[in-house]
Amino acid sequence: MNNSKNIARFLFGKGAFDELGSLVQPRRKTKDDYFVFLLDHFFRDSKMECRLPLEDQDLLLYVSTLDEPTTDAVNTLNRNIIDRKKKLPVSLVGIGGGSTLDTAKAVSNLLTNGGRAEDYQGWDLVRVPGIHKIGVPTLSGTGAESSRTCVMTDPLRNLKLGMNSEHTLFDQLVLDPDLPLTVPRSQYFYTGMDTYLHCIESLQGRCRHGLADAYSREALRLSREVFASEEMQSGANREKLMIASYLGGCAIANSLVGLVHPFSAGLAITLKLHHGIANCIAMDALGEFYPEEVGEFRSICEKQQIDLPRGVTSRFSDNDFERLYASTIIHERPLANALGEDFKSILTPEKVKEIFSRM
Numbered sequence: 208m209n210n211s212k213n214i215a216r217f218l219f220g221k222g223a224f225d226e227l228g229s230l231v232q233p234r235r236k237t238k239d240d241y242f243v244f245l246l247d248h249f250f251r252d253s254k255m256e257c258r259l260p261l262e263d264q265d266l267l268l269y270v271s272t273l274d275e276p277t278t279d280a281v282n283t284l285n286r287n288i289i290d291r292k293k294k295l296p297v298s299l300v301g302i303g304g305g306s307t308l309d310t311a312k313a314v315s316n317l318l319t320n321g322g323r324a325e326d327y328q329g330w331d332l333v334r335v336p337g338i339h340k341i342g343v344p345t346l347s348g349t350g351a352e353s354s355r356t357c358v359m360t361d362p363l364r365n366l367k368l369g370m371n372s373e374h375t376l377f378d379q380l381v382l383d384p385d386l387p388l389t390v391p392r393s394q395y396f397y398t399g400m401d402t403y404l405h406c407i408e409s410l411q412g413r414c415r416h417g418l419a420d421a422y423s424r425e426a427l428r429l430s431r432e433v434f435a436s437e438e439m440q441s442g443a444n445r446e447k448l449m450i451a452s453y454l455g456g457c458a459i460a461n462s463l464v465g466l467v468h469p470f471s472a473g474l475a476i477t478l479k480l481h482h483g484i485a486n487c488i489a490m491d492a493l494g495e496f497y498p499e500e501v502g503e504f505r506s507i508c509e510k511q512q513i514d515l516p517r518g519v520t521s522r523f524s525d526n527d528f529e530r531l532y533a534s535t536i537i538h539e540r541p542l543a544n545a546l547g548e549d550f551k552s553i554l555t556p557e558k559v560k561e562i563f564s565r566m
């Protein structure tokens with residue numbers, strides 16, 4: 208039985224970001240105690256920087272999101288902190304979307320566990336708690352703020368996998384629905400749909416958990432309201448989606464995704480497609496497994512006037528399809544959750560190729 212752990216503390220509500228200083232200052236005990244602020248590069252030279260409770264000894268580092276987190280990028284950031292300071296930071300603050308939050312979680316684990324990011328990709332491999340960490344999401348949907356994993360791609364191993372461990376959970380969250388105000392419409396949709404898909408996959412799975420189901424049902428209800436709305440990015444809807452994302456992360460911490468995420472991971476590895484959009488492309492091709500949900504998903508896309516890219520694998524060679532197969536089928540836990548232990552007899556290389564060819 209899973210002895211589950213949740214986020215210990217969160218500040219929630221409009222204006223919560225302005226309280227960040229009150230969380231940071233009490234942790235500074237001596238004059239060389241320092242914080243690391245990891246900021247999504249979107250906020251470079253923005254007003255956000257002036258709102259940070261920064262002191263001279265702190266490190267302010269930017270996380271590029273041109274590519275989603277890789278093991279190399281996480282190793283480089285970790286090295287950068289170790290090389291610049293004689294001691295470990297008292298806390299690390301990650302501010303951004305899922306990519307930045309995951310990077311913060313991974314770096315926090317590496318700073319205390321040593322080694323390289325790839326050593327901890329998998330389940331419960333992180334040995335000791337990471338550096339105290341505060342998560343501040345600026346984009347809602349991945350649930351990275353409340354989940355127990357931090358996803359990274361290791362291109363050398365064709366692997367997209369997180370450090371799935373209770374040590375990966377943030378110690379503190381600041382949830383301010385005003386922060387996603389500047390998110391472009393399509394990004395808001397694709398990342399927001401991540402919550403919807405996590406919950407759909409989890410509720411359709413075989414490994415069910417009553418509490419995770421309850422989180423999923425509420426997250427799904429809220430995301431349906433947001434995406435049925437004429438103005439999905441209104442203040443009220445930003446707040447709903449932030450709650451849905453948090454609950455979706457709690458759900459997924461106690462359950463498993465299904466088919467969409469492994470297929471999406473295949474697209475991420477071969478085409479470097481980002482998570483939200485790759486999920487939506489994968490979902491659209493999985494109608495035979497999720498008939499009602501794909502129907503609903505398509506009507507949501509229509510309502511929000513989202514045109515999914517088509518033909519993304521149209522130029523793929525046999526080699527590319529083999530790589531796609533390998534990077535999808537490696538996700539045994541979610542695939543078994545969706546189709547049973549015998550999932551490889553359903554998802555043969557031919558079948559997987561046929562599904563990807565539809566995208």
Ligand code: NAD
Binds near residue numbers: 351
């Ligand atoms: P992201 O973090 O990659 O950000 C997408 C884009 O939005 C970036 O260009 C970023 O700069 C921009 N952005 C972020 N906040 C903004 C704001 N307030 N205004 C304007 N632009 C803003 O996108 P994401 O979808 O949140 O995260 C995807 C990552 O999360 C993937 O790597 C995925 O694997 C991971 N993920 C993690 C979990 C988990 O449980 N840890 C779950 C699902 C997905």
Ligand code: ZN
Binds near residue numbers: 401482
């Ligand atoms: Zn996801």
